[in-house]
Amino acid sequence: MTRINGRISFVLQALFVVFLWSAAKIIIKMGVQEIPPFMFAALVQTMAVVGLLIYYKFHKRKYRLKFNRQDVQLMILLGLVTFGGSTLFSIIGLQYVTGATAGMIAALNPLMAVGLSVVILRERPGGWQYLGLIGMLVGAYIFLARGEVTGALIGIALLLLAEAGFAFSNVVTRLISRQPGDESLTITLVGNLIGAVTLIPIGLTVDGLSSIAFTPHLVSIIVTVGLIFGFGGLLWAGVLDKLKVVEATVLSNTMIVQMAILSVLFLGEALTANNITGGLLVLIGALVIDKGLILPPRFTMKMV
Numbered sequence: 001m002t003r004i005n006g007r008i009s010f011v012l013q014a015l016f017v018v019f020l021w022s023a024a025k026i027i028i029k030m031g032v033q034e035i036p037p038f039m040f041a042a043l044v045q046t047m048a049v050v051g052l053l054i055y056y057k058f059h060k061r062k063y064r065l066k067f068n069r070q071d072v073q074l075m076i077l078l079g080l081v082t083f084g085g086s087t088l089f090s091i092i093g094l095q096y097v098t099g100a101t102a103g104m105i106a107a108l109n110p111l112m113a114v115g116l117s118v119v120i121l122r123e124r125p126g127g128w129q130y131l132g133l134i135g136m137l138v139g140a141y142i143f144l145a146r147g148e149v150t151g152a153l154i155g156i157a158l159l160l161l162a163e164a165g166f167a168f169s170n171v172v173t174r175l176i177s178r179q180p181g182d183e184s185l186t187i188t189l190v191g192n193l194i195g196a197v198t199l200i201p202i203g204l205t206v207d208g209l210s211s212i213a214f215t216p217h218l219v220s221i222i223v224t225v226g227l228i229f230g231f232g233g234l235l236w237a238g239v240l241d242k243l244k245v246v247e248a249t250v251l252s253n254t255m256i257v258q259m260a261i262l263s264v265l266f267l268g269e270a271l272t273a274n275n276i277t278g279g280l281l282v283l284i285g286a287l288v289i290d291k292g293l294i295l296p297p298r299f300t301m302k303m304v
Contacts, residue, residue: 047226
């Protein structure tokens with residue numbers, strides 16, 4: 001019973017993180033109207049590092065600090081690919097697509113993560129789970145099968161690259177976390193620090209600071225998104241320490257519903273029939289993959 005309750009707590013933690021990320025995407029869409037994207041990404045990563053450093057200083061919990069050479073190399077690569085590249089691609093891409101479309105693209109993350117986890121982690125889905133992945137892919141196609149999507153291909157392409165980076169992050173974080181000890185804060189802090197070091201010179205070169213009017217509204221956006229990125233990543237690293245990649249990333253599919261609802265409420269967007277149909281198929285695919293994480297055991301399909 002203790003083990004089951006422990007898994008439920010990590011499921012709830014994962015769902016909370018996904019909600020934070022959904023909210024962050026909506027805030028970013030509002031923020032990029034006033035902040036140049038390259039500098040926006042640099043400032044967000046800087047705020048994430050500041051928040052994590054303050055947390056690291058005052059938190060009494062012991063974290064593993066000794067890593068082998070491979071782990072250090074993986075954390076550096078993680079910082080460059082995810083906290084540098086994916087953060088930048090995500091912020092730029094969100095300018096060109098609706099919030100609902102961004103949520104749908106984010107829901108494709110498990111497809112990428114599962115493929116990488118099979119190759120790198122040897123964590124293979126069961127037979128029915130492959131069927132669920134196919135259902136998610138079909139749902140994504142239906143969701144994006146709209147005439148106006150062709151005008152936002154650059155945004156879709158950048159967000160797909162960003163999600164590929166986030167999928168890579170899930171696998172690498174899981175790979176490092178499977179070793180004894182709690183290294184979630186160290187992984188997140190190092191990754192965000194490398195991302196900030198990468199993005200700050202790019203932002204200053206491309207956009208500069210002179211074009212930004214740091215009003216209280218803009219500062220609150222930067223601080224909020226930065227803290228979500230920093231502490232959301234920390235909480236997600238803790239999830240990946242306990243759940244397999246296919247289990248954790250399936251929970252991220254709730255983002256498609258959260259993003260759609262938040263987009264309607266805060267961005268004034270409207271959902272089409274394709275959005276609803278494709279979104280439902282993605283969620284059904286996630287439930288098929290579920291393997292007992294979301295549904296109660298009596299409703300869960302028996303996996304191979």
